Amino acid sequence: MSSSNHLALDQMHEARTALDSPLFEGLAGDIEVSFEFFPPKNEKMAQTLWDSVATLGPLGPRFVSVTYGAGGSTRERTHEQVVRIQNEAGIPAAAHLTCVEATREEVDAVARHYWEEGIRHIVALRGDPPDGQSKYSPHPGGYANAAELIAGLKDVAPFEISVAAYPEVHPDSPDAQADLDNLKSKFEAGASRAITQFFFDPHCFFQFRDRAAAAGIGGEIVPGIMPVMSFAAVRRMSDMCGTAIPHWMQGLFEGLDERPEARQLVSATIAAELCRRLYAGGVRQFHFYTLNRAELSYAICHMLGMRPKEQGR
Numbered sequence: 001m002s003s004s005n006h007l008a009l010d011q012m013h014e015a016r017t018a019l020d021s022p023l024f025e026g027l028a029g030d031i032e033v034s035f036e037f038f039p040p041k042n043e044k045m046a047q048t049l050w051d052s053v054a055t056l057g058p059l060g061p062r063f064v065s066v067t068y069g070a071g072g073s074t075r076e077r078t079h080e081q082v083v084r085i086q087n088e089a090g091i092p093a094a095a096h097l098t099c100v101e102a103t104r105e106e107v108d109a110v111a112r113h114y115w116e117e118g119i120r121h122i123v124a125l126r127g128d129p130p131d132g133q134s135k136y137s138p139h140p141g142g143y144a145n146a147a148e149l150i151a152g153l154k155d156v157a158p159f160e161i162s163v164a165a166y167p168e169v170h171p172d173s174p175d176a177q178a179d180l181d182n183l184k185s186k187f188e189a190g191a192s193r194a195i196t197q198f199f200f201d202p203h204c205f206f207q208f209r210d211r212a213a214a215a216g217i218g219g220e221i222v223p224g225i226m227p228v229m230s231f232a233a234v235r236r237m238s239d240m241c242g243t244a245i246p247h248w249m250q251g252l253f254e255g256l257d258e259r260p261e262a263r264q265l266v267s268a269t270i271a272a273e274l275c276r277r278l279y280a281g282g283v284r285q286f287h288f289y290t291l292n293r294a295e296l297s298y299a300i301c302h303m304l305g306m307r308p309k310e311q312g313r
Helices: 003-020 043-061 075-089 104-116 146-156 175-191 202-214 229-241 249-255 260-280 294-303
Strands: 031-039 065-068 091-096 121-125 162-167 192-198 220-222 285-289
Touching: 043 075, 043 294, 065 075, 065 260, 075 091, 075 104, 091 104, 091 146, 104 146, 121 146, 146 162, 146 175, 162 175, 175 192, 175 202, 202 220, 202 260, 220 285, 229 249, 249 260, 260 294, 285 294
Parallel strands: 031 065, 031 285, 065 091, 091 121, 121 162, 162 192, 192 220
Antiparallel strands: none
């Protein structure tokens, strides 16, 4: 059977499964989730972060991660929040770590510090160019890319390592095959899983997963879900990372600029339907880019059948 016929059958099965169950009826709650936060810039944002941790923690996430600014601009705040989440909230925490504007020795020192603080999971990324630079260039004494970073981290300690994947191809990659080759090199260097950039078409993820398997990549690939709050935010973030925006999305947000509560409902609906279709296609692991807004991610997990662990189902 040709790959196109196989894809068509997969899409028919996914569509049939999604349509057979009214909305989210009867979902078993048999999913695993993780959540991503960004480090707060002030006390008010810190309270928002901790409210989010308190809201999402009872769902029993596999881990939560805290992002890391370009050039290490949030290094201290990232470290503080990761350690606090793990020690005070009792949730497995992962720290983002990049190659940008740091020597190998500096990166290794940060990694050792994390290990000494009890952090066992790193999200290893090449990183974006620092502010003011349009193109990434390796530090002369640093790790050149994510695969080198992963190998270096494994020399420091036996970390669990998550990496990034790009269903619609990383903006710096010459083509899809080079992007897959790079992902494969990250798994070969010791990555535990890949988390995708956000996307809006479930078939984009399924096709990417199939191409990865055909390329010999056997590691776990988790879809990254971003419940965005406005079309302007969608367009801004999509322009930066090359994510395609469906033609219908602008119309759903039209006229809601002054209605944030309505925008939030629209955002949750879009993301929940994406997750439902991914679930129908066999996906059972999800990673949510929360933007430190817990209620959206909580609502989606609830619709997918998850309940607070202490309450059971």
